[in-house]
Amino acid sequence: MWDMNLEDIKKVSVIGGGIMGFGIAINFARNGYPTLIHDLNDETVARSKHWVQSAMALFVEEGLLNQAEADDTMSRISWTTDLSEAAQSDFITEAIVERLQDKQALFKTLDKLCPPQTIIVSNTSGLVMSKIGAGVQRQDKVGVTHYFAPPHIVPGVEVAKGPGTSDQTYQIIYDLMKKAKKVPIKVLKEKPGYLINRIQNAMGAEVNRLWIEGVATAEEIELGMKTTFGFRMPHEGTFGHYDLAGVWRWPDDVMTPWRFRPDAEPVDEGTKKYRARMEEKKPWFFKPEQFDEAMEKRDREYVRRLKVLYPDL
Numbered sequence: 001m002w003d004m005n006l007e008d009i010k011k012v013s014v015i016g017g018g019i020m021g022f023g024i025a026i027n028f029a030r031n032g033y034p035t036l037i038h039d040l041n042d043e044t045v046a047r048s049k050h051w052v053q054s055a056m057a058l059f060v061e062e063g064l065l066n067q068a069e070a071d072d073t074m075s076r077i078s079w080t081t082d083l084s085e086a087a088q089s090d091f092i093t094e095a096i097v098e099r100l101q102d103k104q105a106l107f108k109t110l111d112k113l114c115p116p117q118t119i120i121v122s123n124t125s126g127l128v129m130s131k132i133g134a135g136v137q138r139q140d141k142v143g144v145t146h147y148f149a150p151p152h153i154v155p156g157v158e159v160a161k162g163p164g165t166s167d168q169t170y171q172i173i174y175d176l177m178k179k180a181k182k183v184p185i186k187v188l189k190e191k192p193g194y195l196i197n198r199i200q201n202a203m204g205a206e207v208n209r210l211w212i213e214g215v216a217t218a219e220e221i222e223l224g225m226k227t228t229f230g231f232r233m234p235h236e237g238t239f240g241h242y243d244l245a246g247v248w249r250w251p252d253d254v255m256t257p258w259r260f261r262p263d264a265e266p267v268d269e270g271t272k273k274y275r276a277r278m279e280e281k282k283p284w285f286f287k288p289e290q291f292d293e294a295m296e297k298r299d300r301e302y303v304r305r306l307k308v309l310y311p312d313l
């Protein structure tokens with residue numbers, strides 16, 4: 001029986017110190033973990049170091065860290081071009097190029113080099129662990145932590161399993177994200193693109209279509225996104241927005257199919273499930289009696305944000 005706990009993770013490594021890897025390393029180091037970044041050569045290592053130093057300078061300038069905390073963080077990060085050195089860690093995050101065969105090869109090599117208890121996760125944008133980890137022995141100790149750029153600043157991280165990931169491993173990964181002061185988002189099923197990139201890509205596809213059709217210029221589409229739902233999104237996602245917009249109590253005939261209710265045939269199980277949920281006529285998150293309070297809270301936050309982002313309005 002493997003009985004590793006969160007407390008047994010004392011040392012972490014990040015493989016690939018690029019745009020994502022250097023920021024992922026900062027999170028761990030800021031929160032007390034000696035962190036080793038592995039990259040391919042002296043040049044990529046130097047670039048990674050430069051990015052960490054710049055991020056620390058920015059954090060100090062903006063008062064997120066004081067100089068002593070930034071120095072402490074820096075002192076916990078080191079770099080290597082020797083993969084076998086980086087493999088001697090309790091938790092490894094892979095953040096190399098998004099090419100399946102490269103990730104597969106790396107996972108197989110790490111599987112051989114790492115101590116048996118080491119957990120290895122991928123920061124893949126959308127590949128699934130059943131493919132990345134194919135051929136790896138430690139199927140129970142692999143998983144996915146998908147950060148969002150810049151990962152040392154953006155709070156959310158999707159946490160997903162591979163087909164063999166044990167509940168114990170998943171819990172350790174989840175708890176580690178919390179300990180590294182991130183906001184873990186549970187993904188329940190293996191799905192290419194996971195949650196957020198799928199949502200983002202759906203939006204991207206529509207943006208491209210609107211631009212191609214000449215419905216608006218790129219500048220106007222961008223302006224629209226930033227000043228409308230982009231403005232609201234720190235407070236509410238789509239479900240929360242539908243709740244407070246009162247969509248759940250709209251009459252049936254104003255529920256246009258292209259909007260909220262997939263009415264397209266054939267009526268598959270998913271569509272039926274969604275329709276049934278809509279027919280319950282209830283909001284996702286707020287009880288009707290909490291509405292006034294929720295709206296006031298939302299609007300107060302929006303007014304504060306308006307004053308910061310659009311002081312002239």
Ligand SMILES: NC(=O)c1ccc[n+]([C@@H]2O[C@H](COP(=O)([O-])OP(=O)(O)OC[C@H]3O[C@@H](n4cnc5c(N)ncnc54)[C@H](O)[C@@H]3O)[C@@H](O)[C@H]2O)c1
Pocket residue numbers: 015016017018019020021038039040044094095096097098099102106123124125126146147148149
């Ligand atoms: N850039 C983003 O916004 C973003 C967001 C979320 C997830 N991701 C994912 O994170 C991963 C890394 O992306 P990135 O944007 O940081 O890329 P990047 O090119 O900036 O960094 C990758 C780093 O890995 C190094 N590398 C490549 N192959 C290696 C190997 N075999 N061993 C060791 N180091 C190796 C490269 O030298 C480079 O420094 C990808 O899987 C990507 O899809 C990227």
